[in-house]
Amino acid sequence: MRIYPFRALRYDTSKVALEQVVTQPYDKISPAMQQAYYDASPYNLIRVILGKKFDTDTEAGPNVYTRAADSLKEWRKEAILEEESEPAVYGYAQRYTVPGTTEVRERRGFICLGHLYDYAEKVVYRHEQTLSKPKSDRLNLFKATRTYCEQIYMLYSDPSFSVEKLIFGNATGHVTTPPDQSVTDEYGVVHMLWKVTDPQILNLVVGAMGDKKLIIADGHHRYETSTAYARERAAELGVSDTTKSFESPSNRADEGHAQLPTPPFPEAAMMMTLVNMDAPGITILPTHRLVVGLKDFSVAAFLERAKPYFEIEKLDVAAKSSGTTDEESLESANELLAPLNATEGVAMIAATAEGNYLLKANAEAISKALSNISEKQRQLDVVQLHALVLEQLLGLTQESIRNQENLRYLRSASDAVAKVASGEANVAFLIKPVTLDQLRDVSLALDVMPQKSTDFYPKLLSGLAFYALD
Template identity: 40%
Template sequence: MADISSFRGYRYNKAVVGDLDRVVTQPYDVIDDKLRDEYYERNEYNVVRIIKGKTKDMDNPNDNQYTRAAEYWNKWIEERALIREAGPAIYPYHQEYSVEGRTYVRKGLVALVSLDEKTGKVRAHEKTLSGPKADRLKLMKATEANDGQIFMLYDDPQNRINNMLDEDMYGVDPVMEVSDDLGAKHRLYRLSRPSLIMDIGEILQDFELFIADGHHRYETALNYMDYCKRRNWKPMNAESFDHRMMTLVNMHDPGLTILPTHRVVHSLDGFDPASFLAKAADDFEISEYNDRAALYDALSEAGGAGGSAFGFGADQLSGYRLLTLKDPALLDRIVAGEHTDTWRRLDVTVLHAALLDRLLGISAEKLEAYSNVRYVRGRDEALDMVGKNGNQAAFLVNPTRMDQVRDVALAGERMPQKSTDFFPKLLTGMVMMKMKIDKSMGLALYEAEE
């Protein structure tokens, strides 16, 4: 079950910071050094200074990107750049965006969710890495805050939650409205009626939650809760370490979009596309297309029919190819370990096991290390990269379906690398939460004991 609470969020004060478009960012894990520099230049109050601050040569345990993040929090509150809400609320969060000429609106709800596993299990579908979790834990220890969102899904086929929210939101203006660099419009609303919050909470108690995006942030929240409990710290209210700010989205929302992440292969010794295709022909039907539009249509059609198919373009290869798996039972023979049929039939599983690993020697370890493979969102971008900077071939995939995400998570399995791309991302800086922690009975522990 999902146990939610309202909270007094911190939001940017337009009168102090100016253009709100220039203070929000994409999630920390998609911000590279170049984008971070751009965010730094946009506005002195840009939230990147908190979530992914720059390092300095003279950094030390007492002065580093994490301690500076805490200083920014305090400074911005003092300057009233960040203002805490007068009363508790929940925050509907709508994102209007376009994909392939169609416009969608994804509806989410920002609230605090209990981390107590007794209230229900959160389902995950991605593997996590120790490095990002250690980084996020250092930030949380320093700031004692929730800055970025965790994107959660719940299964509400009757759309009861959104219907209730829509009714209460009639005639209500957003408290924050921004546009991101990809053209999506983000609108945050504020609802505070206690009976509405209670009714929504009662319905959500019947639902399990599935992590769409933010696996590292979720596990970090659990680790931080353990860190606090070992010190005998106590939560002063729901705005504390035993709750985490999350955005909840109905997996049946018509505005929910999962984009594919294509693979571009590079730096393989002796790679020959003709030889590769000859080997692939044993297990894949291979069709040739002269233009991209025809390839894209064929790829989508194959996915809609339930088959596993991949677009292929390579350096020194005329035209494009569609590779369609002949017999799904192939995966039963070549995929090691105990896995469900749903996991074995994922397109990314087929691509990784039957083509990249088996025929090109790109193992799962190399994929996780980003060796020989680059991950690209756009189809045209992937194909345009071929023949440049050592890129030898592009493999185009269909998007993972929402029912596959759900079924893999319910089975307790983790998807292969880069299986899902929920679009658009949830912006950081729309609303944030500062923890209230009672440390009066705390125990003194050394970091070495952690």
Template identity: 35%
Template sequence: MRYSPKVNLGDHVTQPYDKITPQMRAAYGARSPHNLVHLILPDEARAAEMGVDKYTMAARLFRQWCAEGVLERDARPGFYPYRQTFELNGKAYTRTSFIGLCKVEDYSRKIIFPHERTLAKPKADRLSLLRAGRVHYGLIFFLYEDDGAAQSIIDRCMAAPAVATATDDYKVKNELWHLSDQAAVQSLSAALSDRQLFIADGHHRYETSLNYARENPRDEHAQYTVALFLNIKSDIVVLPTHRSVFGVAGYDKNELHRKLGESFDVKRLNTLDEVIAATNAPAGTVCIGGFDGSAFFSATLKGDGPMAKAMPAKPAEWRELDVAVLHTLVIERILGITPERVEQEAGVGYHRDPKEALEAVAGGRANCAFFLRATRPDQVCAVARKGEVMPQKSTDFYPKALSGLALYALDMQE
């Protein structure tokens, strides 16, 4: 299912549901009564007025939009090549991928690999939405390894005019094509038939799809979900996620530095720019930037010894992650923020903009802040292959795949 070409796609698509703030939700809703946000984050007050729960209301709205021709089913099955063009820090990027259906598999089969843990509450919410409407609205974001066969099929399709275009809130140009030639469709499917898939974004959506498939084992359509597939050899942008730490009992910056010195070489720095530069250490070196409440510093790990001692059961691929070093040796062992508190979103704040982490400390909302370089896509795959998961918010793939480009309605399949 896609939005009709008669509507302005830019007024109807959204960022993934879990990236939508209350302010963004209001803005999306004001753009159009048919904006996807009304389905993926249905309004409880409006549902109460209708005398139903919000999930039932979303299901009714979906069926109504289909009847009105706002959403249409493509006559021919196929894949959707997807190009995103954007600028970041003065550099131009073009990311090409494709959208299609994927059979959900249990992680134990070693076909699909996660890299982060999920939380029960958001999965329950998404499962209720899926049960009510039997529609997958958002895309799971997979990485795959390609020898060039899949990419060449995508590139040939994109030589034609796009069937849909939208520029999102971050000035990313999103273009969509429909690959419906059955020979090309079969070739693209065959190119990925034996590939392992690594979840980049959408762990909660994937596990929701898996749970629904388990609930409905005789429903063939329920065994599939809709996803974006991106070649790991592409020019992939992963942004760092910085940390502010709050609620540290008896926080003492001098004690912080003393304990850091046991596992790190600590160096005083003068500016945030110097800190960010320091984190971009040579491969094989872990350097964490920090602000203790009054001064900037860098902390370079003294080899693998501290992590091997702290986490001997973990593979080297995991121990070498900057984010794993920060959480294990600093946040947990020095500052006393337990993994349970982190999972409950207590004790640690997450910031795409390093200045926001700094402002949290300056404003008295946090005790200290730490700055990281981005986790590389190959690190994500290496850790996932070992059956390990990373600390929360270890990756921030950019840009996000828009929701609303292609929907998978289970009851509208042939």
């Protein structure tokens, strides 16, 4: 994997408070969060990555994309955003409490530019399907702003922790050196940055990443959008060898310093945060499924259809959320999920208005029912849920699932069960999270999982660094 140090644009914290201008990733921002970000500061990144739309908007402009570009231009003019004086990569650590527990973890990675490869080159691998609408939106925004304001989250394997040692000075554990920048987000996650500018260290980091393959953790739509645009720009520029560096004044060798690598043209790379999947600190949360709008849904009929494929056990516990404190709701959800988490192999809980049921997979029967799916995929809980339970047992089509006509996604088990109890949903399916080993195996086998198969926590904060192409 080719990576590049870069001269980032960054907020001038002598003029703005960082906590008032950074945001969660665009696809995790609710309308209420959007308004809160708007209210926080006139320089909040929300005006760029997810601006408000108005009835007077036109395709030619003004519109949400032209306003985003105007905001960035004005912020640079006012020196709210300033370009770094020298190329760097940025050590990035996130200290957080694992949701549903009291365990504190620290996930470490680093922000850099990463070269854009087609999947066929087998350097970058995906693990989830994508949809066309989000890609079209991100492409329109990128063409208008010519700036990456958010990083995508990539995983690599480095059991020797060579990069961590170079950037953080140690292999694992909490970083003891005070960060150059620190901010706490609305979820209580502490985000810390260390700028690394020593050319010798930078070239060692580049070299250490040279033989690595990457797996996209979060950011499939943005990666595919950027890769398609890089191909388009390469054709326009007549560039046939996209691995050859161009002469960048910002990365030229100073006296006594080595030349730093640069992309062959600006669009050939995008901003990424790279995280070593062999290091501690990575958390993947489950995303539970809520089935809604089914006519004449019968719990008894569903369980009867499920019997050939699952060992079914009715549970005595139930989750509560309405009318309880956060602590009581969390305790209740953990109690409900305990039998699921204690079950080896594929299992799920079907939460219905008539009770909650633990479904333990019959591997042989399910293997026959899903014989058209690769062996690695059909061993995954989320694939069995989608391909067997949702499609075959409940009759949902792949198109309706993609369009979320009868399917909703929730992180909270207690909220999912409460919606079933209130009659807002027919049934909720509570599942275990995909493991890192499963994700690695499926991705490197060139398979893809259903959408929202993984929920990496915490999310990368947007607005810590920008990559401006112009």
